[in-house]
Amino acid sequence: MIEVKELTKIYKSRKSGNCTALDHISFTLPDKGFVFVIGKSGSGKTTLLSLLGGLDTITSGEIIENGRHIDKFGLKEQVYYRNSTIGFIFQDFHLIDELTISENIALALELRGETDKDKIKKALIDTDLAEYENRYPKELSGGQKQRVAIARALVKRPSIILADEPTGNLDSKTTAQILDLLKELSKEKLVVIVSHNLSDAEHYADEIIELSDGKILQHLKRNEDFDARLRVENDTLVIPYGEKLTDENLNTVNSELSNIDIKSVKQDSDRFLPYENTRECESKTESEPLEKKHLKFKHTTNFR
Ligand code: ADP
Ligand code: MG
Numbered sequence: 001m002i003e004v005k006e007l008t009k010i011y012k013s014r015k016s017g018n019c020t021a022l023d024h025i026s027f028t029l030p031d032k033g034f035v036f037v038i039g040k041s042g043s044g045k046t047t048l049l050s051l052l053g054g055l056d057t058i059t060s061g062e063i064i065e066n067g068r069h070i071d072k073f074g075l076k077e078q079v080y081y082r083n084s085t086i087g088f089i090f091q092d093f094h095l096i097d098e099l100t101i102s103e104n105i106a107l108a109l110e111l112r113g114e115t116d117k118d119k120i121k122k123a124l125i126d127t128d129l130a131e132y133e134n135r136y137p138k139e140l141s142g143g144q145k146q147r148v149a150i151a152r153a154l155v156k157r158p159s160i161i162l163a164d165e166p167t168g169n170l171d172s173k174t175t176a177q178i179l180d181l182l183k184e185l186s187k188e189k190l191v192v193i194v195s196h197n198l199s200d201a202e203h204y205a206d207e208i209i210e211l212s213d214g215k216i217l218q219h220l221k222r223n224e225d226f227d228a229r230l231r232v233e234n235d236t237l238v239i240p241y242g243e244k245l246t247d248e249n250l251n252t253v254n255s256e257l258s259n260i261d262i263k264s265v266k267q268d269s270d271r272f273l274p275y276e277n278t279r280e281c282e283s284k285t286e287s288e289p290l291e292k293k294h295l296k297f298k299h300t301t302n303f304r
Contacts, residue, residue, distance in 0.1 A: 002029040002052065002160075002190070007061035009047050009214075021047040023214040024061065027275070029207070031159070034186035036201040037194045039211035045194040046164055048211065052192065053086045053162045054078045065160075083112045087153025089163035093145045095137040101148050102133040108152045123151040127181065143174030150181060161185060163193040167200075179204050202242060208272060220272035227268065232256055235263040241271050 009022040021044045029035055037045050050056045051063060054070055063070040065085065073081060082088075095104050105120050124130045127147040137145055146166055153161055163182065167175040175197075182191050183204050195201055201208050210217040228240050230249045237256055239245075245253075256262050 001031055001066060003062070003064040004028070004052075005062040005064075007048075007051065007063060008059045009044075009051060009056070010059045021214055022051070025211075025214070025216050026061075027209060027216060027219055029190060029192070032186060032188060032190055033206040034183055034204055035190070035192045035207045035209065036205040037192060037209050037211065038196070038198065038201055039217070043211040044214040045211055047214075049162045049164050049192065049194060052160075053088060054081045055088075083156065085159055087150075087156060087158035087161045089146070089149050089153055089161065089166045091165040091168040093137070093149045095145060095148055095152075097137050100134050100136055101129060101140070101151075104137070104148055105152045105155050108155050112156070119155050119157075123155040126154060127151040141174070142170050143177055146170065146174075146178050147181070150178070150185075154185070159189055161189055161191045163191065165194050165196065167195070167197075175200070202271070205272075207275065219275035221275045223270045223273045226271050232259075232262065235261050237262050237265045238268050239265065240268045 005026050006024045007022055007026070008020070008024050011019045011021055013019070025048075037048060039045055047056070051058055052070075054073065058071045061071065065081075068081075070078075070081065088094075096107065099107065102120055102124065105123055106115065109116060109119065121130075124133055127150050129144065129147055129151060132140060132144060132148075137148065140148065149166070150161075161182070166182075167178050170178065179200060182193060185191055186206070206222050208218075208220045210219075226240070227238075228243055230240060230243070230245075230252055231238050237253065239249075243249075
C-alpha cells in the first residue's frame with residue numbers, strides 16, 4: 001500500500017519563479033491493481049510519478065510505501081528503492097541503441113550487481129520477446145520496443161510499475177497489446193500509468209486519479225457491482241453506462257417497447273464510484289470532472 005499525505009512539490013527557479021506542480025494532495029493506493037492518472041498537460045502527472053518512484057525530492061508531505069517513509073530516504077536508500085521496488089516505463093522507451101534486447105534487460109540487473117540469465121529469459125518470455133533477444137532496438141517496432149522496456153522493468157521483480165504515457169507513441173492496436181500486458185501484470189503488482197486516453201482508462205482502470213493544476217479533481221474506483229446487462233427493473237428499462245447497444249440489446253429494447261409496463265428508460269452510470277478516502281480539493285478548480293466529459297464522449301460513440 002502507498003499512502004500519500006499532503007504531498008507538495010514546488011519547482012524553484014530564479015528565472016521563472018516558483019511553480020507548484022503538486023499542491024497538498026492525499027490519497028492511498030492498493031498493493032495491486034491498475035491505476036490511471038489522467039489530467040491535462042501540466043497538471044502534475046509526471047511529477048507525481050517521479051515522486052512516487054523516488055526520482056525526485058519532495059517539497060513537503062509524506063509518501064509511505066508499506067510502512068517505509070520514501071520522503072525521509074537518504075540518497076543510498078532512494079537508489080536501492082528505485083532499483084528494487086520500482087520499475088519505470090517511459091513514452092520514448094529509454095533503450096540503449098548499442099545494446100541488444102537481452103543486453104538492455106541485463107543492464108537493469110547489472111546496475112544492482114547481479115547477472116542472472118534465467119531471470120532475463122523469464123522477462124523475455126513474459127513479454128513475448130524470446131525470439132528477439134539478439135536484435136537491436138532499431139530492428140524492432142514501437143510496440144516491441146515498449147515490451148523490451150517492460151521486460152527491463154520486470155526483470156528487477158518490482159512490486160510497483162510506474163508508466164508515464166507508455167503508449168503515447170504507439171498506434172491503437174499496439175496500445176491495446178501493451179495495456180493488456182500491463183493489466184495482466186496489475187493482477188500481481190501495483191501498476192500506475194499516466195494516460196491521456198479516457199476510453200483506455202474507462203476500459204482498463206481499477207482506479208482513476210484525475211489531476212488538475214496539481215490537485216486531485218477526483219479519485220474514482222471501479223464499481224465491482226456494476227451490472228453490464230441491459231435489463232428491465234420494475235417499470236424501468238436500464239441501459240448500462242458505456243455499453244454498446246448490440247443487436248441483442250436492440251431486440252430487448254424493441255420487445256420491451258411493446259410492453260406497456262415500461263414507464264421510463266434510464267442509463268446506469270455507476271461504473272466508477274468516488275474513492276471514499278479522497279479529501280476534497282482545497283479550492284475549486286474550473287475544470288470539469290471526468291464523468292461529465294466522459295458521458296459526452298460515450299454518447300457520441302455508443303449510438304453511432
Ligand atoms: P504533466 O506530466 O501533467 O504534463 P508535469 O508534472 O510535467 O505535468 O508538470 C507540472 C508542472 O510543473 C508544469 O507547470 C511544469 O511546467 C512544471 N515543471 C515540471 N517539471 C519541472 C522542472 N523540472 N522545473 C520547473 N518546472 C517544472
Ligand atoms: Mg507528463
